Amino acid sequence: MIRLEGLSLAIGRQPVLDSVSLDLAPGSITGLVGESGSGKSMTALAIMGLLPPGMRAMGRVMLDGQNLLEASEPDMGRIRGRRIGMIFQEPMTALNPLMTIGDQVAEVLRLHEGMGRRTALDRARERLDRVGLPAPRFPLTLYPHELSGGQRQRVAIAMAIALRPGLLIADEPTTALDVTTQARILDLLKALVRDEGMALLLITHDLAVVAGMADRVAVMQGGRVVESGPTGTVFRQRSHPYTRQLFSASRYSPVRGPRPAAPPLLEVRDAVRDYRLPQGGLRALDRVNLTVARGESVGLVGESGCGKSTLARVILGLDPLQGGRIRLDGQDVAAGRRMPRGLRARMQAVFQDPFGSFDPRWRVDRLLAEPFHLTGRPPDWRDRVAAALAEVGLDPGDARRFIHEFSGGQRQRLAIARALIIRPALIVLDEAVSALDVRVRAQVLDLLARLQADHGLSYLFISHDLSVVRGIADRVLVMQAGRIVEEGPPEQVIDAPRHSHTQALVAAMPVIPGDWI
């Protein structure tokens, strides 16, 4: 029904899209996969005619014999929302915060069908029911801030499908959501395609999501579709080398040697952390127990708001505890100045955001040397910085550069170098690879495994993603609502979960079918 033919787009001389061709058939799901910057989102915006100002796409986007790239702006206004709907990645910001959800859904109907407010709201009610926001619990008068991320994404879907468009474009619709919420949104999208007979263009970086959803898949790299076809065929054959790389990187787990039994390094006993909020108290940590031995990797998994980041903060001595104790090397960890510097220097951290982890106004040498604040800066600190850079696979000459000159993967290497520079015993990795593309992620995981073997480091690896933890952890802990609900070796926790929450997490985890591998 919608056909892209040789869609091309350039910024200056830099090609962004290079003759992209796709067929989007009614009642079928097409997965568009690729890493960041591959042109997936630009393809979607080009179809919608919503490219950033100054950009013009070449080629053809055919809808019922009409080339949308040549359509006038008023014509595109009649097509958007009526013939093609679109939803975006960030449900938290995708809705107007000052408008009720009923009015936002009704707006599409009033705009295109000229309905009165009353009629439009009745229809909006019916559409919200359809996307799983039933009347009694979700009145039309709710505002976006009264809904969770998943619920907001449902509102966005209701708006996009309000007029039963022939094509729905979903750009990373579940990337910002928890895995259980993701599974429910994906189920909803699947059911909508089946019931309403529309075409779905599903844009994602996650091969496993595509494997479970799409009838056909197109793999994009550097603005080009390098391989496309029925999902099963593409995944089984992997005829293009890039597809093969993506495939192996997404299931990557580094080779790690056997770990000898060792005494405990970090002990968390009955840790309790309460927050006072306007709506009342919140117990973020509820008698949490956790041990990390020397040289051990412990994975901590849970959904957003389960308390895993709070746990990281109290372990690092950034926030105080309201009960229980945390010991590192037999000494008590405390918040602020009460913790001796020598003890603080025994642990370091790597955070998620490779872009926010470094002061943009400092040079690399000063950035990496910052932890020397704990130990006193040694006279040979420049050599130490150079050695740390070399150790994480960067050029010692990078020491005088600024952080914006590095890619996301390089920044995460720098963050690891900064953590290593004072030779800590424990490194807390808080979603340290979550923001990275799969191939870069595999390289960083390799680096972490090698450094652990070389220095006998202990890792506390915090993540929302069970599949990542599986590859790097000796032991996995599952956290829910401030409590550890399950603990064990990764194979056991993931392949034979005992607690109902773990079972739900595992069931929701998108996987590539075993016989495709």
Next chain:
Amino acid sequence: MLRYVLRQMIVMGSSLLAASALIFSVVELVPGDPASFMLGTGAQPETLAALRQQIGLDQPLALRYAAWLGAILHGDFGTSFTYKTPIAGMIAERLQVSLPLALMALALAIALALPVGLYAAARRDRAGDGLAMGTTHLGIALPNFWFAMLLVLVFAVRLRWLPAGGFPGWSDPLAALTSLILPATALALPQAAILARVLRSALVETMGQDYIRTARAKGLTAGQALRRHALRNALIPVLTILGMQFSFLLAGAIIIENVFYLPGLGRMIFQAITQRDLIVVQSAVLVLVAAVIAVTFLVDLAYGAVDPRLRRA
């Protein structure tokens, strides 16, 4: 919403209390004491003692503050030292000029800024935007009292369309309003320039938000998205500026009254300063500050009306 309003009222009440204490204590800082300051060096000892007694200087500071505040709450601002008349009446009379002037200027500023800001945001980075923003740059740089002098020169002296100054009183409403046109214009124009710039940048900022992209994906044109989604969201920063502007307008009105010889609060204050009438100065300043605090309260209420996220808290 009720809880939100109550909380804002408590904030306003405590601000008023703190402001009154501040004003009261600053006046206590005069060299010597307020009575000898007001009477000057050549005062008779008996007169001085009498004045001290009248303003209660023989009592402790806290007690005097409490008495002063208590009287004000009953509408009694004391008696002018110079004119021997109740200050409350003087202020009420002067406010009949200053308040309409400030409100007229505010209305005029909004009426000018709204279309200019919307227009510039809609034509962002094009010639129309550049022209509009260049003009506002000039408007911001205008000292309002100088602009007022130029207005008098052109519209009163040369063209003789409008009076050059003076105020005929509200017994003739039309004449009264006519005499406020030039002062209000002089006050409003620089403020309109500021408001238009703030509105434009707030609109441009909101036009970059995700929900505008969502609105475009629904089929709204850029203009529809601007009017239906961006404008209301942009109103929040604009309200902040609007609240601050009222205090500038009130202060500006005091200066502008001098250009047009308007018998407003400003003229009264300057006369009181020359006459060393501290009681009048103190009361007038309190009224001005109370007006600013009250406007802040109204702006906070407006926030609550615009933004549902605030009503809950």
Next chain:
Amino acid sequence: MRIGPALGAALAGLALSAAVLSAFWTPYDAGLMAIADKLQPPSGAHWFGTDHFGRDILSMAMAGARTSMAVALVAVAIGMGLGVPLGLLAAARRGTWTDEIVMRGNDLIFAFPSLVIAILITAVWGPSALNAMVAIGIFNVPVFARVTRGAALPVWVLDYIRAARVAGKGAGLISVQHILPNIAGLLIVQATIQFSLGILAEAGLSYVGLGAQPPTPSWGRMLAEAQTMVALAPHVAVIPGLCIVLTVLGLNLLGDGLRDALDPRLRVRR
């Protein structure tokens, strides 16, 4: 639009040079009266003409620039000197009582327009240019405190601040080493805005007699003295007004240019 910042720098530079130059040299003595030469229109001998006392307006305008700029500059220094540390403190202690007290105190001061502060000060200590500095300076304090806090808050939640805390650094050190350099651009832009507002405010205060007193030359007082002469000799009122407009315009254009140059969204991020 690119000519804006250049024009701004030129205008502001001109005003600044005139102010500095007037300390050493003016065409005539700015206070010298020559009644015989009164109210002369601009000419070769008096480029900007003379006022009702026969004083050379160019000389007075140059000396007035010095007063205006000195008052505005000191006022900005007072505002930054007190406001920036307060804002940093409030941001570092965000959500605590310290933050609440600092911000409430700010709101309170903010309810006093600079003119009202000047009225209070003048009523008690009498008018002078120093009073104008203090009044405008006090008014600037909450402005800088708010801007500093507002800009510092989003920096405080970034991961590099967490990394600095993991490196054992306290709130004070982090504020100085990380927060201040990262919000400095914004503060510089705000300083140019407050500087230009200070010039406007000084002119207003001097115009109503709450600022510079005779014989200190001042643009605002020149306008006050010119008011009765407007119809007779417009240049007496037009020239000091243009001085104010062009200086303020120049500073604002310069501030805009700085803002664009320092806008974090235009830098490489995310």
